[in-house]
Amino acid sequence: MGTKTADEAGTETGTEAQSDEKTVVVTKADEPGGTAAEAQDAARAEAEAEDREAREDEEPAAQGSSGVGQGAAAVVSAGLGIVSLTGSWVATVAAARETLVGQLRTSSSASVAKQVQEVYGDAWQVTALIGGLFALAALIVGVVVLARPAFGVPGRPQAPWIKSVAWAGVALGVVGLLLAVAKYSDLLLGLPSTS
16 A cells, blocks of 8 residues: 555545535435435436526526516606607697687687687697697606506616606606696797787
């Protein structure tokens, strides 16, 4: 028998430790009172543990994809807020229709005040009403996006850019709603006096 150096002894010990881990499952059936079913159960439990670890590794990717809907809703909120301030095709068409209806309703012998109200005033109010609806939609969507994390999975923070865009949508919605009310009630750019 020869003596072993420290390096050879360390290598041998490491190899024995690795082989002991591998043989636990294999030799379990050889132990007294052990069965092949117990060995299969142990192997199944080990496979399930590996699957669980793999799923936990995949969860951060799933968390990143879950913010897509909230981000899209935040952008929609901001877009609706901008539309409420700048006007929309729907408001333009509705105002043109209201102008046409006003022209058909008023006779040429009607007073100037009535003609101005029917032809221009009603169209202005329809434009304000539709702008207010867009602003209200922007406000509601923005608030829902901001409130969503409170009803979601705990521990999943909302991305900062989603909060920022949603707050922008809420702010634009509030401003658009205030402007729509001011336009509808003739506080802002009311009809000129005809007297």
